[in-house]
Amino acid sequence: MAEIIIKQVAKSFGTFQALHSIDMTIRDREFMVLLGASGCGKTTLLRIIAGLETPSQGEVWIGGRRVDHLPPRERGIAMVFQNYAVFPHLTVFENIAFGLRMKKLPQQEIDKRVNRTAELMHIEQLLKRYSGQLSGGQRQRVAVARALAMEPDVILMDEPLSNLDALLRLEMRAELKGVLAESKSTAIYVTHDQVEAMSLADRISVMNGGKIVQNASPVEIYRDPAARFVGSFIGNPPMNFIKANRQDIGRWRVAGLDLYGPSHGASSLEFAIRPEDLTIGEGGFIATARVVEPLGAHTLVTCEVDGKPFRAVLDSDLKVAPGDVLTLIPKPDRIRWFDPETLLAV
Amino acid sequence: MSTLAPTDEPRAVGDTRRAGRWVFITATVMLMAWVLVPIYLLFVNTLSSPSEVSGFPKTGLPSFDFASVEFFLSFSGVARALWNSVVVAVLTMVLSIGIGAPAGYALSRFDFPGKEVFRMVVVMTRAFPLPLLALPLAVMFIRVGLDDTALGLAFVHTVLALPFAVLITFSLFSGIPIELEEAAWTLGCNRLQAFIKVVMPLILPGLVASAVFAFTISWNEVFAAAVLTIENRTLTAFLVQSLNVSPLHLKFAGGTALVVPALIFIFAVRKYLFAMWGIANR
Ligand SMILES: Nc1ncnc2c1ncn2[C@@H]1O[C@H](COP(=O)(O)OP(=O)(O)OP(=O)(O)O)[C@@H](O)[C@H]1O
Ligand SMILES: [Mg+2]
Numbered sequence: 001m002a003e004i005i006i007k008q009v010a011k012s013f014g015t016f017q018a019l020h021s022i023d024m025t026i027r028d029r030e031f032m033v034l035l036g037a038s039g040c041g042k043t044t045l046l047r048i049i050a051g052l053e054t055p056s057q058g059e060v061w062i063g064g065r066r067v068d069h070l071p072p073r074e075r076g077i078a079m080v081f082q083n084y085a086v087f088p089h090l091t092v093f094e095n096i097a098f099g100l101r102m103k104k105l106p107q108q109e110i111d112k113r114v115n116r117t118a119e120l121m122h123i124e125q126l127l128k129r130y131s132g133q134l135s136g137g138q139r140q141r142v143a144v145a146r147a148l149a150m151e152p153d154v155i156l157m158d159e160p161l162s163n164l165d166a167l168l169r170l171e172m173r174a175e176l177k178g179v180l181a182e183s184k185s186t187a188i189y190v191t192h193d194q195v196e197a198m199s200l201a202d203r204i205s206v207m208n209g210g211k212i213v214q215n216a217s218p219v220e221i222y223r224d225p226a227a228r229f230v231g232s233f234i235g236n237p238p239m240n241f242i243k244a245n246r247q248d249i250g251r252w253r254v255a256g257l258d259l260y261g262p263s264h265g266a267s268s269l270e271f272a273i274r275p276e277d278l279t280i281g282e283g284g285f286i287a288t289a290r291v292v293e294p295l296g297a298h299t300l301v302t303c304e305v306d307g308k309p310f311r312a313v314l315d316s317d318l319k320v321a322p323g324d325v326l327t328l329i330p331k332p333d334r335i336r337w338f339d340p341e342t343l344l345a346v
Numbered sequence: 347m348s349t350l351a352p353t354d355e356p357r358a359v360g361d362t363r364r365a366g367r368w369v370f371i372t373a374t375v376m377l378m379a380w381v382l383v384p385i386y387l388l389f390v391n392t393l394s395s396p397s398e399v400s401g402f403p404k405t406g407l408p409s410f411d412f413a414s415v416e417f418f419l420s421f422s423g424v425a426r427a428l429w430n431s432v433v434v435a436v437l438t439m440v441l442s443i444g445i446g447a448p449a450g451y452a453l454s455r456f457d458f459p460g461k462e463v464f465r466m467v468v469v470m471t472r473a474f475p476l477p478l479l480a481l482p483l484a485v486m487f488i489r490v491g492l493d494d495t496a497l498g499l500a501f502v503h504t505v506l507a508l509p510f511a512v513l514i515t516f517s518l519f520s521g522i523p524i525e526l527e528e529a530a531w532t533l534g535c536n537r538l539q540a541f542i543k544v545v546m547p548l549i550l551p552g553l554v555a556s557a558v559f560a561f562t563i564s565w566n567e568v569f570a571a572a573v574l575t576i577e578n579r580t581l582t583a584f585l586v587q588s589l590n591v592s593p594l595h596l597k598f599a600g601g602t603a604l605v606v607p608a609l610i611f612i613f614a615v616r617k618y619l620f621a622m623w624g625i626a627n628r
Contacts, residue, residue: 089548
């Protein structure tokens with residue numbers, strides 16, 4: 001059982017506040033992805049959980065034990081570093097065995113575990129090599145194998161795939177998911193790649209400016225962003241936003257359309273819709289197509305609505321040319337509303 | 347006023363390149379001669395018979411006569427001085443790495459107030475001329491009973507070698523990514539274990555090189571050695587004192603005895619010294 005609880009953890013470097021009072025619970029054996037733009041504090045949070053950084057305040061609990069005063073080696077964690085940190089003076093075998101030797105396991109057990117994890121990561125033919133003789137992708141596998149061999153309660157990964165090429169990343173992503181689903185470890189995985197996050201996570205924590213903005217399942221994050229930031233950060237192309245003015249209670253005027261919306265007291269809100277939740281029909285937004293990008297199954301059309309760019313993903317059967325005027329109807333159940341003051345969903 | 351000077355004719359690029367090569371080769375030869383000719387003469391004269399050394403004309407070739415060397419080695423006090431030199435140099439080596447490496451580690455891994463000042467001060471120790479310090483040092487050593495001991499002299503040599511040890515180890519440690527240590531911590535090591543199992547093996551060659559460097563600094567040092575020791579003279583101090591009044595061929599033998607170990611050591615670790623300077627100059 002290794003549930004991770006983070007209570008009001010904050011971190012400042014000098015006068016710079018990198019993390020603002022983070023609260024988070026990661027369930028036993030869950031695959032949690034920390035997602036956010038560069039510099040939002042993902043690595044800092046991960047390093048605090050690992051014990052490589054001390055929090056300025058707050059508590060970290062792993063498996064019912066408060067660990068924030070313990071050194072990394074007593075926390076039952078293993079970590080995969082962004083630059084792999086494979087020991088250059090040891091062979092792949094000795095790299096994977098390193099932690100096991102520290103645990104003083106019998107040689108027989110070490111051999112067994114090293115061979116098993118090496119097989120799992122498809123590096124069994126590399127065991128005698130040194131890290132200088134490995135490619136980036138192979139080094140990455142060694143780093144993961146080294147962490148897995150420890151059979152840790154918690155495995156922490158900091159952008160482990162970011163240095164790999166696109167194809168290898170795709171392949172490793174699928175493998176990682178399979179391997180970690182079979183292990184008994186709780187996983188925290190840091191990335192700024194939303195596709196990676198979506199495909200791997202049981203749950204995603206979206207971070208922005210040292211805060212957790214939303215913590216939910218991938219689908220929920222995508223469908224029901226809790227904040228404007230999440231809507232604009234997740235999804236490619238991102239959500240469209242249009243200013244909405246209050247007409248009456250629960251009625252909003254959006255780019256010339258009258259729409260039913262929340263009965264909110266504010267005089268204006270932001271209307272939001274995903275580009276793929278638009279259809280062509282009567283009585284929608286009047287949009288002038290500007291750029292047309294065929295993507296195969298779909299066509300991405302960047303239009304102008306109300307003088308602002310507005311994206312729609314349409315069926316590629318539709319023939320659209322730049323300059324065409326389209327009427328785009330938002331699917332009513334997919335419309336979201338954000339408060340322009342708080343930037344949160346209403 | 348019609349023609350250009352003939353030397354101003356345009357030249358082929360190859361010409362200038364060849365000229366550049368010329369300068370390069372000449373400079374290299376001159377530098378090598380500057381170092382090698384004295385060493386060669388030293389060897390020739392050491393390996394010639396006493397009469398050849400003071401005679402004329404010279405052949406310029408050694409006659410492999412070991413009389414001078416034998417006489418030198420049996421010269422009373424030489425063996426003892428040699429031993430003292432080794433003891434002091436080894437002590438210096440151990441002390442300067444023992445003190446310098448932790449300081450270099452701290453400089454490269456920790457942020458602490460006054461770090462830059464500390465680095466400056468480390469280098470500043472070389473700014474005080476030894477002759478200025480020698481007399482007060484000698485007085486102090488006599489007071490605490492360190493005068494005329496290997497340990498006392500090793501302390502002084504350590505002060506001389508320490509700035510190098512600190513700066514060299516600083517760049518060695520800075521060349522090891524901190525993630526390697528952090529990875530070791532997460533894999534069950536404490537700070538010391540991570541250092542021994544991960545950092546040490548990686549910096550060992552460089553560390554050996556800087557230890558040898560400290561050794562040669564001590565081995566070659568003459569001033570402090572001459573002032574601070576009387577009975578327990580190191581080879582340098584002994585030679586400076588006794589060879590002034592010795593015949594020429596003995597001076598050559600003594601010179602060789604000093605140069606050879608230093609040469610061998612530096613030669614053995616040359617690769618690491620170059621690498622070290624490469625890092626240190628960054
Ligand atoms: N040791 C440090 N001293 C000062 N500031 C730091 C330190 N470490 C991190 N920071 C700052 O804290 C903020 C968060 O850093 P962090 O490394 O956690 O970002 P990140 O989300 O992992 O970004 P990336 O995706 O680029 O890795 C950044 O603005 C960074 O400049
Ligand atoms: Mg990071």
